[in-house]
Amino acid sequence: MEFNENQTQTTEIAEQPVSVATPELINGSHALIQSLIAEGVETIFGYPGGAIMPVYDAIYDYQEQVNHILVRHEQGAAHAAEGFARISGKVGVCLATSGPGATNLVTGIADAIIDSTPMVCIVGQVGSHLLGTDAFQETDIMGVTIPITKWNYQITNADEIPEIIAKAFYIAKSGRPGPVLIDITKDAQQKLMTKPFSHKKCEKLLSYRPRLSPKEDQVEAAAKLINEAKRPFLFFGHGVQIAGAEQELLKFIEKTDVPAASTLLGLSSVSVDHPNYVGWLGMHGNYGTNVLTNQCDLIIAIGMRFDDRVTGDLSRYAKQAKVVHIEIDPAEIDKIKKADAPVVGDAKKALEMLLPLVNENNHETWRAEFKKFDAIEDEKITQPELAPTTEKIKMAEVIRTLSDKTKGEAVIVADVGQHQMMTARYYQFKKANSFITSGGLGTMGYALPAAFGAKVGAPDREVVSIIGDGCFQMTIQELGTIAQSGLPVKIIILNNNFLGMVRQWQQLFHQKRYSFVELQNPDFITIAKGFGIDGHTCGAREDLNDSLDKMLASDKPYLLEVLVEKEENVFPMVPTGACVADIRLE
C-alpha cells in the first residue's frame, strides 16, 4: 500500500530518540532484519507501505545479505512465500504494511495453514499509541488471523524482536508446519532497543512440544496390524514430503510389498514408475484406488488427513478396513476416520521405527487387482484423453507431452480447477518434491506467484506452472514480479474460455445451466508482452510439440497459451456425497 503522509507520521519520526543513541544499540527495524538473517533468511517477498517503512529503510542497508523481492500485490507475496517454502523446505517470509497490506496476505495465510506450509508473515502496524483508534490503515490483523495462523503475536516493544522472531521461525517450521504472523507497531520498528542486540535460535517452548518420535507401543501396534493384513493399502500424503521421508517410504513399500496411493499433495513422493505405485486418491483420482479403498482390509495412512475430497461419503468409506494412521498432528487422529492404530509422530521417524518391525511380504495378487481397474480406466478415459479425435487440443495431451519433454522431472505448479486435476492425472511425476498446488483451500490464482516462489527456492530446476484462464486473471499482476526478476518461470495457460470446473458441475448437477462461467478473455500474449515477457498461442495439435519445445528452450520467463477444448470434463469423478466405490467414469 502506498505511503500516505499524515500528521502522525511526522510526529513519530520527530520523537525518535536519535540523540541518545549509543553505538551498539540498534533500532527495532535493524533488529528485525538482523534476526531474519540469523534465522537464515535470504529471500523476502514483500511490499512496502506506511506502517512498515522503518523496516524498508533498514532493508536498504542489508541488500547484499537479503534478497527482497517486490511483488505486485501482497497476495502474490504470500503465495510466492508458500511456493518457496514448499520446494525448499525453508520458511517462506513475507513482509507487508498494516491494514490492506496485511489483509491482502490473508488468503495466502489461510492457504498455508490448511496445506501445512511454513511461513512467517511480518506486517507493520500503526504506532502503539494509536492502536484501537481507527487510525489510518489500522486493521486488527491479530484478530483477523487468529483462526488461520499457527501462531500470531503483536510486538510493541523493540526489545522483544529477536526473541519473538526466533519463536516465530521455530513454530512455523517445527511439528506440523504452518504460517505465523508477526504484527509490529511502527514505534517498535523505530525505537532503539534498550539492550545490545543478540539473537538466539528457539529450540523448544514450554507450551508447544510437537512429538517427533512416536511411542514405541503405538509403532508396535501398527506393525502388528500391518503384518496381519491380507489386503493392506498404503496412502501417503503431504506429510511424507514435509518430513523428507521419501526414502523411508520407499523402503517400507518395498519390504511390505503393499500397493501405495497418493493424495493430491502427496504426488511425486513416489515415482509413477514404481511397481507398487497404484495412482492417486479422491474425487478425480484413479478408478482402482478409489474402488479398492472399499475392499482393502487395512489402510496405512501416512501424513494425510482424510480430506472430504479423498473420502467422499464418510459413512460408506472403507468401513471394512482397519486403519493405521501415522500423523504428526494429534488433532488429526480420529478427526475424520477412526484409527485402530494411531502413530503420532514425524513420518520419517515413524517409518524408521516401523521398518524393522514389519515382515517382508508378497502382495502380488492383491496388487494385480488394481491393474484390472487400470485397464478399464485406460480404455475409457486415459487413452481417449491422450489421443483425442476432437479438433481442439485437450488438456490431457498438453500435460502428457509436457511430462514426456521434461522426463517427469520438472517442478509443476498447478492452479485450481480442471487443469489442476488434469495435471495431477497426466503428469508422470518421477522425481520427489515436484508438485505444488493449493490442495486444501483451493485458491484460484495460487500458481503464478507460487511458481515464481518455487523458482526462487529452486533456481536450478525447471519450474512450469499450469494455469487456467480464470485463475490466471486472479493474480495476473505477478507477471510484473516475474519480469523484473528475469527468472525463467514457464507459464502454460490452458485456455477454454470457461471457469471449467464450475461449468463441469453445472453441466453434471445443474442441468447445464451455465451460470456466470463463460469468460471473455483478454489477449494474454499481448498482456505478457506488455510486461516484457515473451509468449505465443498454440491452437492446433500439430503445433503443440514445437510450442512446448520453444517454451522449455527459453532461458527467460515464457508464457504459452494453449487453446483447449471448451467443454471437456474431468473423469473419473466421485461426485460430492457419493461413495468412493461409486466413482463415475463418464
Add this chain to the structure above:
Amino acid sequence: MTTYTICVFTENTIGILNKITTIFTRRRINIDSLTVSETERKGISRFTIVIRHESREAVEKLVRQIRKVIEVLAVFGYLNDDIAYNEIAMFKISTPIGAKPLDIETINKVYKAWVVYWHLTYVIIQKTGTEEEIFEFFNYIKPHEILEFVRSGRVAVSKSPQTLVDYLPEAEWEYYM
C-alpha cells in the same frame, strides 16, 4: 445433552481468550459459562469453560483442537462426576416499605445464602452453590421482586490427587503471590 467442563491452562497473554473461543465458534459450540483467572503459578491462566453437547467424540475433538493453540499448556475435559464445582450468584431483591419482609433465617440456614449489602429499598444476597442449588434459591426468592441476578459461571477443580504442576511441562513455576 451432557454437560462438559473444559479446563484450559494457558500462558497469560493478550488475546489468548480470543484464540480459545474462536475454536468453539467455528464448530458452532455455544459456551454456557466461562471464567478465567490466574492460577497459583505466576503467568498461567486457567479457563473453566462449560458446554453442553450430545457427542462425547465431538468434545474430545474440540479438546484436541484447543491443545493446538501454541500458548496452551494443558487441556482437560471433565464430566460433572470428575470434578468439584461451584459458582456464585448475586441477587438484588426489592424490599420496598410495606412489602412482605425477607425471611433471613431461612435464607441463611436453608439456602446458605447471605445478605452482603443492605439498602433502604433493596438488599443484595450472595449465594454459592451448584447451578441447581442456585436455581432452587432463585425459585424461592422469585416472589420477592428480583431487580438483578448474576451468576459467575462455574469454577471447578478435578477430584484427582494431581496438582497443577503435574499437568504442566517441566519447569520452575513460580508461585502466584
